Structures are given as structure tokens and as C-alpha cells.
Amino acid sequence: MADEENKGIIIFGRDVSKIPCFRNSFLYGIGGGVLLGLTHFLFTSKAVKSVNYSVYSFSIITLGYWIQCRYEYTKTKFEMLRLQEALANRALFEGTEEDRPKEKPELVDV
Template sequence: MKEVSDDSSIIIFGRDVTKIPCFRNSFLYGISGGLACGLIRFMFTSRPQSGANFALGAYGVITMCYWFRCRYRYSQEKFEMDKTRYLLEQHSLLKGTEADKSEDVNRD
């Protein structure tokens, strides 16, 4: 028998999109925002075609804006984490050596 794994993955073009940072939130915000904008447009104009076009445009704009914003923040945080990891590694390597003692003197 085949075992069913709890790991749900969605493969698009050979890539697991559940592993991509910001993918899920970008599309959820885009879909809900586009739907809301389309419904509001339809309520004010009473034209379904106009509401649908507006919803699709809003979906694209919201998804792209949120994606770029989220990825920018993600890359900033990753850079800071890499920098902190490097500094912690250097500190653990120098701890108890002459270089560590000279740094303590320079701090005072």
C-alpha cells in the first residue's frame, strides 16, 4: 500500500511553490483585494464587465506590489541574519584568544 504523506506540495513548472517565500500571502491578498475591488466597482457602476475587468486589474496590481514588497523585506532580513551569523561565528572563533583580549581593551 501507498503511504499518504502529510506534506502537501504544489508543483508548477517543476518547482514546489509551497517552498517559495511570500508566494502564498501575495496571491491570497491579490485574490481577496481583486475580488473586493471588482465587487465595489460593480456596485457603483452596475456593469458586470467593467467590474470583472477592474477585479482582474486590481488582482494583478495588488499581487505584484505585495510580492515585491515582501521579497524586498525578506532579502533585507536574510542579509541581516547572514551578517549576524558571520559575526557570531567570528566571536566564537576568537573567544579566549589574544585577539579577543585586545578587543576588550579597545572597547573601554
């Protein structure tokens, strides 16, 4: 029973619920596409053109948010890996000669 609850959506053999940024990208894309399509329809009353605007805006918003979100995700992940490495080195060198704080140079007023 617990396996059925945790089972996500499988597309091309991959669970998309575990892909970072996937859900938000599509939610913002769908919302933006519907909003822009309806707005275009209200002003022009052209159904086919409004559907085209809706699909185009969905595609652009989804792709744009996906790229931005994945960039931020990757940058954060890289910083976290660097921090983990620094903490591991700190624990490794604690109490040794390399652990001593560096002397700060004195500032001279000119």
C-alpha cells in the first residue's frame, strides 16, 4: 500500500516527480498559457489565434522557468558540495598546524 502512494508519474521510464523544477515549471507554464490565451480571446474574439497564443506562451514560460530554476538549482548544489568539502577538511585538520587562524595584517593609517 505504501509503494502505491509513493509511486510517481513515469514518463519514458523516469519518475518525473523526482526531477527538480519539473512540477513548478509546468504549473507556471500552464497557468501563464491559459491566462494569456484567455486574455487574447477576450480582446480579439479569435479562438484559433488565442489557442495558438496559449500554446506558444505555455512553451516559452515553461522553458524559461525551467532554465532559470535549473540554473539556480545547479548553482546551489555546487555551493553545497563546496561547503561540505570545506567542513570535511575543517574536521580533518582540526587541532593541527593548518588549523591555526591566519594572522591578520595590521592596517596602517596614511
